[in-house]
Amino acid sequence: MSAPAVDPALLDPALLDPALLDPALLDDVRVRLATGRTGADAAVRDAVRDSGRVLGSDALRDLERAARAALTGAGPLQALLDTPEVTDVLVNGPREVWIDRGTGLERTRVDLGTAAEARTLAVRLAALGGQRLDDACPTVDARLPDGTRLHAILEPLAEAGAVISLRVLRTRAFTVEELVASGALPRQWAGLLRALVLRRANVLVSGGTGTGKTTLLATLLSLVPDDERVVTVEEARELRPAHPHVVHLAARRANVEGVGAVDLADLVRNALRMRPDRIVLGECRGAEVREVLMAMNTGHDGGFATLHANAVAVVPARLEALAGLAGMTREAVAAQAAGALDVVLHLRRSHGARYLAEIGLVGRTPGGELGVRTAARWSGSGGCEIEPDAWGELVGRYGPW
Template identity: 80%
Template sequence: MLAGVAGGEVPGGPDAAVRAAVRDSGRLLGSSALHDLSRAACAELVGAGPLQPLLDDPTVTDVLVNGPDDVWVDRGGGLERAGLDLGTPADVRGLAVRLAALGGRRLDDAVPTVDARLPDGTRLHAVLEPLAESGALLSLRTLRLRAFTLDELVERRALPPEWTGLVQALVVRRANVLVSGGTGTGKTTLLAALLSLVPPDERVITVEESRELVPTHPHVVPLTTRRANVEGAGAVDLAELVRNALRMRPDRIVLGECRGAEVREVLMAMNTGHDGGLATLHANAVGVVPARLEALAALAGMPREAVAAQAAGGLDVVLHLRREQGTRFLAEVGLVGRDAQGELEVRTAARWDGRGPFGVDGATWDELARRFGPW
């Protein structure tokens, strides 16, 4: 009976299967003991085994395994040791292989790396030896089941309170917004908060490689990519999903992350009447966003002049996030346009260090206020 839990064949879910198995065995267990047994069995069958308690912790965003006794977690303030022993290197490899199988992927000597999504939404990346000399490596990122509100972001010092009106105005006035930042700076967190501000009568279509956006909104249609099968067929990439989203009567099109040729479809959508779009982009600062867009668009065969014209015509604002000393915060607000030579540029309208008062560039800030104010 428990074997059917992993395959989703048991009515009532894992808890019901465990209770039925205990009943059939003739054993008598108290409610607390039965609950503990159920949690342990579910963790081993359809969860992350000994790592499951860490993933169940609502403060944990990432769990990293570098070896049997080298487990780290990130609770938003930087990495810290978990103090967990997973046994032997063979146990870690076995756990990685089982988790990959739960995500519908293969992980072995022939395919030593994997990206997968576990049944609970957790994102898995795993690497086996000999690519990882010390043994199997696992990187797990949890799926946040609830989007933060702007007030909660302010409480966490991720957003200065004076910018809440600006952020709300950008969404309500249907600005096309690009959220930029490095890895782990909170781009998806901010994007989900922005989407939660979209009026409830609007249809939001999200396009992601693997689903991470769970905004508080009544009409969200998620689309996720599909990898090719073992025969190399059946792949559906981000660019194709964006094209399909355009035919689904969207009020807002949201791209979880621009990382390749799909940036062409996003820019075209924003230039053809699909206002209020949002996307994220990896970048180190507001000033380097044009170079990042040009590099990605080049993968789609777009010349530099076309990128400048499309981006300046389609994008309005860049919200840039930074992470310093374990704190994630909105550091810069940039206005997209073209310089005197016609080159794409993003001018910083306001900046914040995550602690003190924010500063503004008078002329650019005033232009931002004229276009999207008052707030």
């Protein structure tokens, strides 16, 4: 895939070139940090003072940023993670570093050096996330201290030392108006989204990777009334809704000794005991879908979850496959899901644009199977297509808006 390089102005040389950091000074800062008595910036200032160097305020600030990146951040990748609008940083090899700013992949000029240096960076990032990455455990999923999601895989499973994927944690939720302005949502559906939240519909947000499921979910949660308690359950904390009462629960992987794991199903069961007004599952990946469906069927309405799916029509098959991991039969899934879920909001990504493409109503087919009927479609531009029967039922349940 070919793409233009990122504007060099986006890349801070002090963060990208490790040679600009004096190794002796960096070692001194590392020792000071190891004592745990000071932060990175204070450690840099103390190390500079004790070395007898005289630096101006700008140079000192650059050195502090470079040290943070090298010791507690993503090293030469940190400048990309800090760039506004970047959602993903992808390393395919030492000289193949790409970013996504919402309009497709762009190749950068970042050079990580050798394959061995790329591997060293991946191992250090895994350690920052409290995980092991080596020949005996060559793949890792972790969360960095700032919330960034990390996936890395080492040679020989991948070429060029290591392949690294970083997903940036979004710091704020968009409003519905901002989604409309950005082209992610047709204006005529804005009122529907508000109605789904305020009238406590159980909503499933579906779509492929990178289509904006978490972004839309954070927007919906920001519409929840302030006097309601929201409990979110996620594999890695990503949701940042603009809401005053959110309790975040995040799964924990086993440590290097193979113990201490807490999975999503455990967290959903705990969330039910926390007096939630809304239960939110960041992403249905496996057997935890059983707990979510059961929760939504026991009076916990107004809940949300996300699911990987290609279209509204295949959501039933995806739910059946995941629930099958929990030992649920197809009939049990149909009964539970039809009673638990109300609406599916499906997102697509096309030509770099992310948008809400379909709205579906969950129910049962004449044969008693789980089904989702498309009520409306949108191509990302122009007018919306309406399926009269399903749309009329949607308006009857949640309208007017």
